Structures are given as structure tokens and as C-alpha cells.
Amino acid sequence: MEYMKKTLFVLFLLLxxxxxxxxxxxxxxxxxxxxxxxRLAEVYMKDHPQVKIAVSGGGSxxxxxxxxxxxxxxxxxxxEMKAKELEGAAxxxxxxxxVVIAADAIAIIVNERNPVRTLTTDELGAxxxxxxxxxxxxxxxxxxxTLYGRQSTSGTYVFLRDLxxxxxxxxxxxxxxxxxxxxxxxxxxxxxxxFVGVAFIRKAEGVSPxxxxxxxxxxxxxxxxxxxxxxxxxxxxxxxxxxxxAHSRPEVHGFIAFELSxxxxxxxxxxxxxxxxxxxxxxxx
Amino acid sequence: xNKRRLKEKLIEWLFFVNGMIxxxxxxxxxxxxxxxxxxxxxxxxxxxxxxxxxxxxxxxxKETYGFLAMLASTGMTTIGSLLIAVPLGVGTAAxxxxxxxxxxxxxxxxxxxxxxxxxxxxIGFLGIVLVGPVLAKLTGTYNGxxxxxxxxxxxxxxxxxxxxxxEDALNSVPRSYEEASLALxxxxxxxxxxxKIPAAASGIIAACMLGMGRAIGExxxxxxxxxxxxxxPQNLLSSVKTMTATIAIELGETAYFSTHFYMLFTVGLVxxxxxxxxxxISDIIFHKHMKMLK
Numbered sequence: 001m002e003y004m005k006k007t008l009f010v011l012f013l014l015l016x017x018x019x020x021x022x023x024x025x026x027x028x029x030x031x032x033x034x035x036x037x038x039r040l041a042e043v044y045m046k047d048h049p050q051v052k053i054a055v056s057g058g059g060s061x062x063x064x065x066x067x068x069x070x071x072x073x074x075x076x077x078x079x080e081m082k083a084k085e086l087e088g089a090a091x092x093x094x095x096x097x098x099v100v101i102a103a104d105a106i107a108i109i110v111n112e113r114n115p116v117r118t119l120t121t122d123e124l125g126a127x128x129x130x131x132x133x134x135x136x137x138x139x140x141x142x143x144x145x146t147l148y149g150r151q152s153t154s155g156t157y158v159f160l161r162d163l164x165x166x167x168x169x170x171x172x173x174x175x176x177x178x179x180x181x182x183x184x185x186x187x188x189x190x191x192x193x194x195f196v197g198v199a200f201i202r203k204a205e206g207v208s209p210x211x212x213x214x215x216x217x218x219x220x221x222x223x224x225x226x227x228x229x230x231x232x233x234x235x236x237x238x239x240x241x242x243x244x245x246a247h248s249r250p251e252v253h254g255f256i257a258f259e260l261s262x263x264x265x266x267x268x269x270x271x272x273x274x275x276x277x278x279x280x281x282x283x284x285x
Numbered sequence: 286x287n288k289r290r291l292k293e294k295l296i297e298w299l300f301f302v303n304g305m306i307x308x309x310x311x312x313x314x315x316x317x318x319x320x321x322x323x324x325x326x327x328x329x330x331x332x333x334x335x336x337x338x339x340x341x342x343x344x345x346x347k348e349t350y351g352f353l354a355m356l357a358s359t360g361m362t363t364i365g366s367l368l369i370a371v372p373l374g375v376g377t378a379a380x381x382x383x384x385x386x387x388x389x390x391x392x393x394x395x396x397x398x399x400x401x402x403x404x405x406x407x408i409g410f411l412g413i414v415l416v417g418p419v420l421a422k423l424t425g426t427y428n429g430x431x432x433x434x435x436x437x438x439x440x441x442x443x444x445x446x447x448x449x450x451x452e453d454a455l456n457s458v459p460r461s462y463e464e465a466s467l468a469l470x471x472x473x474x475x476x477x478x479x480x481k482i483p484a485a486a487s488g489i490i491a492a493c494m495l496g497m498g499r500a501i502g503e504x505x506x507x508x509x510x511x512x513x514x515x516x517x518p519q520n521l522l523s524s525v526k527t528m529t530a531t532i533a534i535e536l537g538e539t540a541y542f543s544t545h546f547y548m549l550f551t552v553g554l555v556x557x558x559x560x561x562x563x564x565x566i567s568d569i570i571f572h573k574h575m576k577m578l579k
Binding site: 144152166171176185188 | 345
């Protein structure tokens with residue numbers, strides 16, 4: 001009995017130990033970047049065993065809310081902070097600093113049994129505004145267009161809306177959980193169309209990325225083509241961002257510096273994203 | 286002797302405090318909801334909230350906080366789930382209490398109750414990988430993440446409550462009712478349908494109301510399986526976004542103490558009031574049932 005009690009006590013301690021020892025760096029935010037940040041953190045912690053990094057997702061909005069509410073040190077974001085969020089940060093005496101860590105292309109995906117393979121950004125906007133509701137209008141089969149989107153916490157949702165849709169999304173668009181949710185839905189639905197970060201389609205089966213052109217006179221380009229993304233020619237190229245509080249601790253700055261170093265950028269490429277194009281490199285300090 | 290009295294008093298007092306804690310927590314939650322719900326109406330008109338259907342807190346140009354679409358969505362999934370779960374649940378309860386052999390009952394009832402213990406994420410997952418594709422095929426549409434999918438899953442989740450409590454209600458019908466009915470020449474089917482179920486009606490209704498409370502408040506399952514499109518639902522095959530899903534999805538992203546934050550608390554308050562009244566009504570009906578049988 002005594003023995004059992006002791007064992008239970010030790011088990012109890014083990015159960016709660018991860019909560020007891022504080023994480024040094026807490027990163028939260030974009031689902032598009034979460035896997036990448038986890039990988040970066042693993043590599044970094046191997047060389048810096050004294051630093052503990054915890055990474056979680058939830059969407060860019062969640063991460064930004066977390067640095068404003070001071071529950072995270074770094075916010076992963078696939079969009080810039082909105083004016084309202086900047087105001088909120090100022091009220092809480094947080095001065096967010098923007099660091100671009102990588103480039104990403106948003107891939108527009110359709111089911112592989114859907115013959116449509118190209119769209120212009122204008123057509124894409126009309127589809128997601130709910131103005132084009134049948135694939136026949138886009139040169140495809142006679143079937144309805146089923147929109148699969150993310151929830152408004154997603155940075156990809158906001159970025160695509162502001163860049164291409166330029167109005168509210170169709171209220172018929174489903175709001176799914178994470179990039180993986182969209183992948184599964186489009187894979188199952190012949191009439192589906194959705195948007196995901198390019199890293200998610202590198203090994204995907206059952207879905208095809210569309211080639212996108214800035215207009216009828218421009219060439220149709222693939223998000224998988226490194227050159228057109230890094231030159232910025234692919235219309236849906238965007239920076240992947242981390243926000244930190246300007247007054248954050250040196251450990252946080254150390255991790256950011258690693259991400260921007262050539263070692264960090266190598267990890268970023270391995271994870272399916274793109275290195276920061278020279279044209280929009282920003283440095284810390 | 287005196288010591289013993291003191292001990293009794295202390296224990297009595299302890300139980301009183303325990304009882305009061307539950308009440309205090311309830312009152313505390315209500316106050317928290319009300320206090321956080323009201324400031325939202327400084328910027329959003331109460332009328333807009335109640336009479337428009339577009340909930341768009343993250344709009345391209347102008348935010349709107351209409352509540353009707355999510356109320357309809359919650360209503361649709363809940364009523365849909367009851368349409369499935371009530372006949373099935375009451376039927377199962379009647380089978381268990383009057384038809385099944387003792388051995389079958391002893392095995393089947395605990396199994397049905399275990400159903401209540403399956404985590405909602407697991408049921409939601411089944412909605413995505415199993416119910417969704419099957420529904421899409423059966424209805425000839427492309428998208429299986431819709432209101433019916435949610436209804437089916439919620440029915441599965443409400444079933445244990447309805448079966449278990451309905452069976453208790455049927456069992457609490459005095460044996461003399463059944464004997465009288467059989468003695469008058471009614472067969473077993475007639476006895477169950479015309480005597481036992483009417484006699485246990487209030488208990489069965491209470492069971493169904495509790496099942497309904499479970500369906501309305503369920504979050505994770507509907508969030509995963511209904512597609513979460515914010516539009517006012519056109520029919521049972523539309524993707525819907527329920528009140529619970531809206532709160533769960535959006536509360537994480539809002540800056541604290543913004544209009545959006547306050548409006549989500551308003552939705553929570555409405556949800557609280559709805560489930561409170563459902564539970565209250567089922568409680569009243571249940572007590573009536575108990576009294577009647579005495």
C-alpha cells in the first residue's frame with residue numbers, strides 16, 4: 001500500500017512536470033507556419049539545449065491576439081497586423097515588431113477529377129465572392145462550385161480576401177479547420193475548390209494546384225515553380241511573418257536571428273517554403 | 286453525546302457549503318456572461334442582432350453581427366437530431382423494458398450508456414471521414430459536411446440520455462397498469478403503446494428534453510462536421526455554423542474587450558438562457574411524472 005502510494009505520487013509529479021517547468025519561448029499562430037516553426041525550434045534546441053520552445057497553431061489571428069494579450073512571445077502570421085490589432089497592442093503597451101522569415105505561395109487546389117487547371121485572379125475573385133457558381137463557366141464540367149475556405153482566424157483567409165476577393169467571401173463558403181481540413185474536403189469533393197499554403201501540396205494526392213495568371217495577358221504560373229515565386233511573378237506570393245514585442249527577451253531575438261541565418265533558411269526550404277527573396281529582405285535591428 | 290452532535294452539525298454544514306458552491310458557480314457564470322454581453326450593444330444595435338442573419342465580425346468593409354443564421358443553424362441541427370433520436374431512443378427503451386430478456390437488457394443498457402462516454406472529437410471525426418462521404422453519395426451532392434451530418438451525429442450523442450432515462454420512466458410505471466391491460470385482453474404491443482408509454486409520457490418527454498439540451502450545447506462535433514458556412518441555411522443539405530461553433534472558433538482570435546469579444550459573450554448568454562429553460566422545463570415535467578405515479 002505504502003509502495004503504491006509512492007508510485008502514485010511519482011506518477012502525479014510526472015504528469016504535472018511539463019506544466020511546472022516554464023517554457024522559455026512560447027510561439028503561437030498561423031496554421032500554415034506551425035509545422036515549419038516546430039521544425040525550426042527542434043533544430044535550434046539541438047544546439048541550444050538551455051532554451052525551451054513551445055509551438056502551437058490556431059491561426060494568425062490567434063497568434064496576434066496572443067502577443068497582444070501577452071500569452072505568447074512570438075506570433076506566427078501569414079498576414080500583416082490589422083489597424084484594429086495595432087490599436088489593441090498600443091493599449092496594452094505592446095509594440096509589435098514585424099520580421100519576415102520566409103516566402104510562401106498560396107496554392108489554389110481543385111479535385112484531380114476536375115479538368116479545370118488554370119484561372120486568372122479575376123476569375124478566382126469571382127469564384128470566391130460567389131459570383132461564378134458553376135464550373136461550366138470556367139470551361140469545366142457542368143457541376144456546382146463548392147467553396148472550401150478557412151475560418152476568419154486564418155491569415156491565408158484574410159490575405160487572399162484582401163488581395164484577390166476584394167470583398168467578403170461568399171457566405172456559402174465552408175469554414176474548415178486548418179490547411180489539412182481543406183485538403184481532405186477537396187480530395188473528397190469533385191466540385192470543390194480551396195486554398196492552402198504551398199508546403200501542404202508538395203506530397204499531396206487527389207488534388208491538383210491551379211496555375212494562376214495575374215490577368216488574361218499574363219502567363220499562367222504554378223505555385224510549385226521556385227523561380228516564379230521567388231521573383232514575385234506568381235500572383236499569390238506572400239511573406240510569412242513573425243511578430244515579436246520590441247521589448248522581448250534576448251532568447252527570443254536569438255531564435256529569430258537563427259531563423260534568418262542561412263541554416264534557418266535551409267530548414268525553411270526543406271519544409272517546402274521559399275527563402276526570403278532578396279528584394280524584400282528585412283533584418284532585425 | 287455533545288461531541289457527536291457537534292460532528293453532525295459540522296457535516297451538515299459541510300454539505301450545505303458543497304451545495305451552495307454549485308449554485309454560486311452558476312450565478313457567477315451568469316453574472317460574468319451578462320457583464321461581458323452588454324458593452325457590445327454600445328456599437329451594435331440590439332435590433333440588428335435579433336433581426337438580421339449575417340454574422341460577419343471580420344468583414345472586408347463593414348462588420349455585421351446578425352444572429353438569426355446561427356440560431357437557425359442550431360435549431361436545424363438540434364431538431365434534426367431529435368427527429369432521429371426520439372423515435373429510435375423511445376423504441377429502444379420500450380424494447381429494453383418490455384421485450385428484451387433479462388440477459389439482453391443487462392448487456393445492452395450499459396453498452397448504450399457507454400456511447401455517452403465517447404469523446405465528441407471522435408464522433409466529429411467519424412462525421413468527416415464516414416458520415417460525410419456516405420451522405421454526399423446518398424443525396425447526390427458533392428459536399429457531405431452539412432446540417433444533416435450534424436443532426437445524425439448529435440442524434441448518436443443524445444441517444445444514450447434518451448434511452449436510459451426513458452427506460453427508467455417506463456420501468457417506474459406500476460406493474461398493476463400492465464397487468465390490468467393484459468387482463469382486459471390487450472396484447473403486449475397494445476399494452477406498451479397504449480398504456481405504458483402514455484403513462485410514462487412525462488418522464489419520456491423529460492428525457493427527450495435533456496437529450497435536446499445535450500444536442501444544443503454540443504460544440505466540437507458540429508464544428509467538425511457541419512462545414513461552418515455563415516450563410517442562413519437554405520435546406521438540410523446546407524453547410525451551417527451553429528452558435529456553439531461560432532463561439533469556439535472565434536473567441537480565440539478576438540482581442541479581449543473588443544466589440545466582437547462582447548458579442549460572442551452575448552451569443553453565449555443566449556445559449557445559456559436557452560439551455561437553462563430546456564433543463565428547467567424537463568425538470569418540471571419530470572417531477573410531475575414522479576408525482577403522478579405516486
